[in-house]
Structure formats: structure tokens, C-alpha cells
Amino acid sequence: MSCIGRNCLAAFILGVAGLQLPAQAVEPVNEVRLYALDCGHIRFQDMSMFSDTGEYDGKPGALVDPCWVIRHPKGILLWDTGLGDKLAENKNGVDMGGIHLQVNVTLQDQLKEIGLVPGDITYLSISHSHFDHTGNANAFPDATWILNKSEMAWVESNPSPAVKMDDLKTYKTAKTELIDGDFDVFGDGSVRILKTPGHTPGHQSLLLKLKHAGTVVISGDLYHLHDNFKYRRVPGVNYERADTLASMDRVATIIKNTKGKLIVHHDPKDFASLPRFPKYLD
Numbered sequence: 001m002s003c004i005g006r007n008c009l010a011a012f013i014l015g016v017a018g019l020q021l022p023a024q025a026v027e028p029v030n031e032v033r034l035y036a037l038d039c040g041h042i043r044f045q046d047m048s049m050f051s052d053t054g055e056y057d058g059k060p061g062a063l064v065d066p067c068w069v070i071r072h073p074k075g076i077l078l079w080d081t082g083l084g085d086k087l088a089e090n091k092n093g094v095d096m097g098g099i100h101l102q103v104n105v106t107l108q109d110q111l112k113e114i115g116l117v118p119g120d121i122t123y124l125s126i127s128h129s130h131f132d133h134t135g136n137a138n139a140f141p142d143a144t145w146i147l148n149k150s151e152m153a154w155v156e157s158n159p160s161p162a163v164k165m166d167d168l169k170t171y172k173t174a175k176t177e178l179i180d181g182d183f184d185v186f187g188d189g190s191v192r193i194l195k196t197p198g199h200t201p202g203h204q205s206l207l208l209k210l211k212h213a214g215t216v217v218i219s220g221d222l223y224h225l226h227d228n229f230k231y232r233r234v235p236g237v238n239y240e241r242a243d244t245l246a247s248m249d250r251v252a253t254i255i256k257n258t259k260g261k262l263i264v265h266h267d268p269k270d271f272a273s274l275p276r277f278p279k280y281l282d
Contacts (some may be wrong), residue, residue, distance in 0.1 A: 006096050040102065045098040072186050081133065107139070217251060217262050225266070236270060
């Protein structure tokens, strides 16, 4: 490809400096869209941690680990950031104490597929601070980070090996909004963060109101499998059992009252029920 004059000089300067071109203007949308991105897979030799009443003891199992892009006329929310893209360099995945982690396609590549770069993300938020939800968070320093105040206070206390502080270091320099309870992301009720503590102190779920699909709730780790929703099974690793049950009851009531759809974040069947990326739910 040839270039002339100032365009050629600008291209040369950018190339030498190793700079990235700024985010391009993203084609606007008129309605809320939900994209389900594949941000990892997790296999367990023993699923017992996901219920403290013994249903999964000694049983192997597999979970998916999505990221969620929500397009809104006023901006873009990235909800949860999955396992880190760096894991994709290990084609066969990595093993970690009876757990196998694998990333087949990077978050960055999937964003490109729908015409986005990190600078296009208006808001970044997470259901909670465990590493399988924060792996790519630092790639979005220009977004406004919407974080639960109780969760971040817990994170600062170095609470658990499941929390990797380095995955969240950018929140100290990014623009942040610390919230205590429910939060209306775009101010019109269509994208709301719900306070659902229990798995961790500041755990959150996400409620969407879509034109065609109606009310949709993405669970985060309030539930790990759909049977945990059906039978109110509480993981033994949760921060507080009573808070978990109260949050489960709240979300179940919301689903009932709105005739809504629950998407259990880690459940492979729930993930497979959604439009296959790059298609979206609206």
C-alpha cells in the first residue's frame, strides 16, 4: 500500500513509536444488545466445592467462563473479563491443583470481530474479584471502572488465593465509581447492577431489560450451575452462607416477577442457549 505526504509521515511516526491508533467511532445502536464472549473453560476433577451439602462430591465437571459486552445507545459495558488472554499461548491449557484452565480465543480478538478496541469500552465492571472474572481487566485503563466498595475493601485485605491483585491494579489509576448497592449504569433502568453478596462480600449480578428478550439476569457466581439455582445449593467456599441464600431468594423473586430469563454465568448449557457470538441477544 502506498502513501503520500503527511499521511505517509504520520504512518511512519506511529509505526516507529509503536503507538496504537485511537479508538474509532463505533457505529451507534438504538437498542440494548447482549454479546456472550468465550473467555475460557475450566475443568474440575472434583466439583465438591460448589455445594456444601455433598451433591457434587467426587464428581468431575466443566464450567464455561464468559465475558459479556453490553451495547447501549449511551455506551458500552464490559461485564467480567474472564481468564487472562495470555493463557491462549498455552494451546493445551494449564493445570492448577486438579483444575484445568484453557483459553481458546482471546477477548481482544473477539472485540475486534464486532468492531471494538479496548478504548471503545465506556464502563468496566465485575461480578466479583476472583481471578476467572478479572483476567483481562487491566487491558481497559480508559474505561470507567464500576466497583463494589465492600468488594474492593475485601480485596485490599488480600483475602484469598482466588484473588489476584495484579489483575486489578489498574483500578488505582483508572477513573472509578465505587458503589454500595444496586446501580443503574446508563440511567434508564435497562442495565442495572444488582447487589447479591454471599459468594464474596461485594458480589454483584447484572439485570438487563431487552426489547425482544425481556428481562435477563446474569448471575455471576451467585450460582455456578443451573441446579444450584433450582435447589439453592451453596458452595462451601462462599464468604457467607446466609447472605448467599438471601441473594438467591432475591434473584429468584426478580426472575419470577418479571418472567425473566436467568443466565448462570458458568453453566455450559446456559451459555450454549444464547446466540452464538458474534450474534447477540436483544
